[in-house]
Amino acid sequence: MTETIPFAGSVLCDEALMLGEGPTYDPATDTAWWFDIKGQALHELQLETGRKAVHALPFLGSVLAVIDPTRQLIASDQGLFIRETASGRLSLFATLEAIPTNRSNDGRVHPSGCLWISTMARDESAGAGAFYHVDGTTVTRLYSGISIPNSICFSPDGTTAYFTDTAVNHLMRVSVDPATGLPTGDPVAISDENTTPGWVDGSVCDADGLIWNARYGSGAVDVYKPDGAKVARYAVPATQTTCPAFIGRAADRLLVTSAFQNMSNAARTADPNAGKTFELGVPIRGRFEPAFRL
Structure with a gap:
């Protein structure tokens, strides 16, 4: 079993979110963005100045991608x-x-x-969701019968995609065309994560091809090799960690969101940082997210 490395980071934002998710970073403005999905809000943090803003949304937003200096793409329950x-x-x-x-x-x-995006039932009904590939306005369904789609990330050269159905809890890998992002083979499981507590949630792939995964229910970020071997576990002081993102001018820091959804008052008292947003506080060779191509 991988030894858990104690938390050496800090709270980046102390506002507790019901379902903090979908973080990303815009290097052009040194700004981190993330969602409270169930709170229908988009959070903005300018890292150098610490200026924070919260933008109300008319839908359940979950993913943001930069298009250019003036526009962003947002995925939601009502579309893109x-x-x-x-x-x-x-x-x-x-x-x-x-x-x-x-x-x-x-x-x-x-x-x-191109964008990989996923859907799921609002009440987490089994098999109601799917993974999609979006090329401009062309939307292609990739995999259906998914309960809780998560962990979408790509190798630095664009030849491999990773993903999971959190309800199944297997980290999956599939070969993709680096020019289009479309699968060229069948997905294979590279890690069965049902042997330890928690679930595979959001992931991001660093410049060396390592997969950094938020372990929901375990208060941790796990690090995997491309073959699925787990090489590190970093503690996070919130049990329901949800998704990481590389941040900072050198993409050498890791932001981690969390959630307090489905927690009783007693559970929240025992987990006072639930729903807050963290910086992991370890050196990382990250990389910036590509812009979405219209």
Whole structure:
């Protein structure tokens, strides 16, 4: 069993979120972005100045991708929207699926500029969700029958995608075309994560190809090799860790979101940092997320 390395980081934002998720970073403005999905809010933190803003959303947003200096793409339960960064104005870009009981969940931009995005039932009903590939306004369903889609990330050269159904708790790998981000083979399980407490949640892949995964229910970030071997575990002072993102001018810091959803008052008292956003506090060779290509 991998030894847990004690938390050496800090609280980056002490506002507790019901479902903190979907963090990303814009190096052009040195700004971190993340969501409270169930709180219908987009959080913005300018790292150098510490300026924080919270933007109310008219939907359940879960993923943000930079398009250019003035626009962002947001995935939500109502589809994909273009957001004007300065004004917050939203315009529908593409629809994902006409299932009102579903919402968007995990997603990430492939190095080609295309988006992998996922959906799931609002009440987490088994098998209701799917993974999608978005190329401009062309939406292609990749895998269906998914309960809680998570862990979407890509190798630095764009030839491999990783993902999971958290309800199954296997970390999956599939070969993809580096020019399009579309699968070229069948997914294979590289790690069965049912032997220890917690669940595979959001992930990001660093410059060396290591996978950094938020371990929901265990208060940790796990690090895997591309073959699925677990090489490190870092403690996070919130049990329900949800998703990491590389931040900072050199992409050498790791932001980690968390959640307090489904926790009783007693559980929240025992877990006072639940829902807060953290910096892990370890040296990392990260990389910046690609822009979404219209």
